[in-house]
Amino acid sequence: MPGGYLPIHVHARQLFLTYAFSVTLCVGGVVCRSPLIAIADYEREHGLPNNYINCAITGQGAHGAWQKFERGELSLFPFYEAFGHELSDTKVNNVWYAQYCKRRGIECPNLPGKLAINGRELFGRMMRDSGSFDEVVVEAIRRIRAAGKWRIIALTNNFSKTGADIIAEAPPSAEQYPGLTIKSELAFLGWEEGPTPPRLRVLFDDFCDSSALGMRKPEPGIYHLACKRNGIHPSEAVFLDDLGMNLKVAQELGMETIHVPLGNSLSAIKKLEDKLGIKLTREPEPTMHPNAKL
Structure with a gap:
């Protein structure tokens, strides 16, 4: 099984993190700003x-x-x-x-x-x-990867087609969208680097994309497939998400879950710190007293 052991001597938990287009669905809300x-x-x-x-x-x-x-x-x-x-x-x-x-x-x-x-x-x-990253979560990911004990897996509701593929299957009419090009549409969506930028994918050991897998959260099958791809049982996973309906299914399958509140990822990362037993956040910069001397 990938991973090592937690300090309390149970099998290491795999960390699942979701990012965007979930809407609200599940486009985000954890690694990236919530839509x-x-x-x-x-x-x-x-x-x-x-x-x-x-x-x-x-x-x-x-x-x-x-x-x-x-x-x-x-x-x-x-x-x-x-x-x-x-x-x-x-x-x-x-x-x-x-x-x-x-x-x-x-x-x-x-x-x-x-x-x-x-x-x-x-x-x-x-x-x-929703294109900007949550630096609190990104810092936590970097620290977990540096520890070398746990795999980090993205389980995300997403749209992954890029370039010409975004219009190839059903091109828009010139009358309805005059002057539209692939480049202009990607810019309109903020997808100049694609719907899933390479700098996002490299944060993870595995990237389970709903649009590529033909399943989406909260369908149980996508959770099972993500676990199977990474050689783990659901009970060996810690799952972070911003949506209750996704967390509910994860819990029913046996995963440990952490809710990521909108605008307060730090509270979720602090809970993850307790589970993993490692420091995942930076210490705040010291505030200099107004009368302090250099």
Whole structure:
């Protein structure tokens, strides 16, 4: 089995980290900035209730545009169209949001009567905003790798096609997207280095990409496949994710889990420090007293 042993003499745990396009799905929220932040900003700017778009995405179950896209079943431009259409369907989305409020025990606010959400514009904003790395998590990864005891595995809901492949299967019409080129579209998405930059992949010992595997979190199969590829049992894994539904399935399969709160990865990394028994964070820079002398 890959890895060594923890200080408490149980088998070493493998570290699973997710990064972006999960939306909200699972595009991120751990190694990279969460796309949920861009969604929340969009909702505020357009007068939508908090979490309305997320409810619209998850309400589609396994067969929505987002879910198909992350499994590699939809190419980019057909995804844009289907995504915008689904998010604009207030008839079903209002029902799902009212059910969400009831489950949470909160008062349902006024809901939109009509929406026209541009799927390309929203997705582009999500991707551009989630392109930066969380340095707290990156530092932890570097320290774990330097220790040489544990494998680090990315288990991510993602879209991995690059270059000409992003439009080859279903090219956009020149009438709808005048002047569009592969280069301009990649720049629009913040994907100049591709959806998964090489500098991200090199952080991991294995990179399990939903769109390449044809499965996505929280489908149990992708967790099992990630473990099988790395020669471990789920009970030998510590799994970090920003979404409760992904963590729930991981727990049911026997993984240890750590929730990564939005905007507070440090708390999750501190929990991981306790599990692994090594220092994963930098000490804060000392603050010089205003009257101190050099």
